[in-house]
Structure formats: C-alpha cells, structure tokens
Amino acid sequence: MIKGDLLYEGKAKRLYATENEDVLYVAYKDSATAFNGEKKAEIGGKGILNNKITTILFEQLKKYGIESHFIEQISENEQLVKKVEIIPLEVVVRNIAAGSLSKRLGMAEGTPLKKPIVEFYFKDDDLGDPLLTNAHLELLEIASPVEIDTLQTMALEVNQVLRPIFSDIGVTLVDFKLEFGKTTDGAILLADEISPDTCRLWDKETNKKLDKDVFRRNLGSLTEVYEIILSRLGGLSK
Numbered sequence: 037m038i039k040g041d042l043l044y045e046g047k048a049k050r051l052y053a054t055e056n057e058d059v060l061y062v063a064y065k066d067s068a069t070a071f072n073g074e075k076k077a078e079i080g081g082k083g084i085l086n087n088k089i090t091t092i093l094f095e096q097l098k099k100y101g102i103e104s105h106f107i108e109q110i111s112e113n114e115q116l117v118k119k120v121e122i123i124p125l126e127v128v129v130r131n132i133a134a135g136s137l138s139k140r141l142g143m144a145e146g147t148p149l150k151k152p153i154v155e156f157y158f159k160d161d162d163l164g165d166p167l168l169t170n171a172h173l174e175l176l177e178i179a180s181p182v183e184i185d186t187l188q189t190m191a192l193e194v195n196q197v198l199r200p201i202f203s204d205i206g207v208t209l210v211d212f213k214l215e216f217g218k219t220t221d222g223a224i225l226l227a228d229e230i231s232p233d234t235c236r237l238w239d240k241e242t243n244k245k246l247d248k249d250v251f252r253r254n255l256g257s258l259t260e261v262y263e264i265i266l267s268r269l270g271g272l273s274k
C-alpha cells in the first residue's frame with residue numbers, strides 16, 4: 037500500500053491517503069497533549085506503544101463481533117484503516133468515578149458506579165469539547181436519535197468486551213473514550229484508537245495509574261506505564 041498525501045494531522049496521529057480511496061494510512065505520533073492542548077510534550081516511543089495497543093484491542097473486539105475501522109498494523113507506528121467520516125462526538129463510558137465526572141458531580145475518584153454510564157461530548161477544540169445533554173444532541177443534529185442509540189449500545193458492548201480483557205491482566209478499566217465514523221454506505225464503525233491515551237487503566241492490586249493521567253498529573257514516566265499495559269496484553273513481541 038502506498039503512503040500518499042498527508043490528509044490530516046491531529047494531536048496524536050497523521051492520516052495519509054493510499055492508492056485505494058477507501059483505505060487510509062495512520063501514523064501514530066510521539067506527541068502527548070492534555071487539557072485541550074494546553075500541556076504538550078514529545079515522548080519518544082509513545083506512538084509505537086499506542087499503535088500496538090490499539091491493534092491488539094481492535095483485533096480482540098473484532099473477535100467478539102465488534103467491527104472497527106482497523107484493517108492491519110503495517111509498521112511499528114502505522115496501521116491501515118477503512119476511511120470513514122468521523123462523527124464529531126466523543127463517546128465516554130465510565131465504570132468508576134474519575135476525572136471530569138468526579139469534578140462535575142463531587143464524587144470521590146474511585147467510587148464504583150452502580151452501572152456503566154455513557155456520556156456524549158461535542159468534539160470541538162474551540163469549545164473545549166462540551167458535555168452534551170439529550171436536548172443538545174437533538175438540537176445539534178450531529179447524528180439522528182437512532183444513530184445516537186446505536187452509539188450508546190456499541191459503546192456499552194465495547195465496555196462488556198474490554199472490561200474482562202483488562203481484568204484478566206490485572207487492570208481495572210475505569211473509563212474510556214470512543215469515536216465512531218460513518219462509511220460511504222452509512223454504516224457506523226468504531227474508529228480512532230483505544231489506548232492508554234484514551235482510557236483510564238488502574239492496576240487492580242495497587243490502583244497505580246497506567247494511563248495518560250501519569251502525564252496529565254506528572255506522576256512519572258508515561259512510556260513505562262504504557263509498556264506495562266502492552267506487555268500484560270502480550271504484545272511486546274509484535
């Protein structure tokens with residue numbers, strides 16, 4: 037597959053065209069950003085770790101019948117994906133209170149939720165990715181009510197698959213963010229990435245943070261904890 041023109045550069049990835057108009061080339065970058073881009077750093081090796089971890093997780097999800105845009109990993113930091121039009125929503129699933137939920141509702145970090153909850157945020161950097169109510173979702177018409185239902189159902193299914201996968205490697209899946217896209221024929225596919233950049237992952241025994249909070253809160257080496265996740269997922273040899 038030929039790596040063609042750069043189509044888009046985001047905070048963590050670059051997207052390139054290929055000779056097949058339905059396929060894109062994704063290169064994971066070493067950039068780390070937090071707080072809507074206010075905190076930035078280049079962290080050698082991060083792109084490779086997230087590419088490998090995302091590959092393993094999308095492959096696992098596929099085994100359980102959850103399709104994503106992922107086609108194949110083609111190098112240490114690159115993968116091929118199906119071209120989709122990203123729906124500008126960040127779909128967050130939470131099992132345990134942390135981050136913005138703890139702050140918004142005054143719930144102590146680590147409080148288990150009675151059941152997983154799904155939240156929608158408007159993917160818009162200029163607005164700071166605001167949380168959307170159902171009324172806002174209706175007002176904005178980013179997706180139809182049926183599509184919103186589909187996103188919610190798919191997000192909970194992803195949670196059902198990922199929770200035991202992480203639990204089996206001694207990790208609690210606290211929360212995570214998903215993005216979805218639409219193919220040209222209107223099908224909704226899971227897209228973007230699933231990595232310690234987009235999930236909160238705590239060691240089951242020690243509650244040690246094994247995710248991007250290490251960077252957000254200056255808790256130590258990001259690559260060290262991402263490597264723990266990759267190695268526990270059995271992906272170091274990939």
Ligand code: C5P
Pocket residue numbers: 126128134135136137165211212213233234235236248
């Ligand atoms: O900050 P907040 O608590 O709302 O984040 C919930 C989850 O979504 C966390 O796992 C975080 O890493 C992820 N997230 C993300 N990208 C964003 C916002 C949140 O991956 N822009």
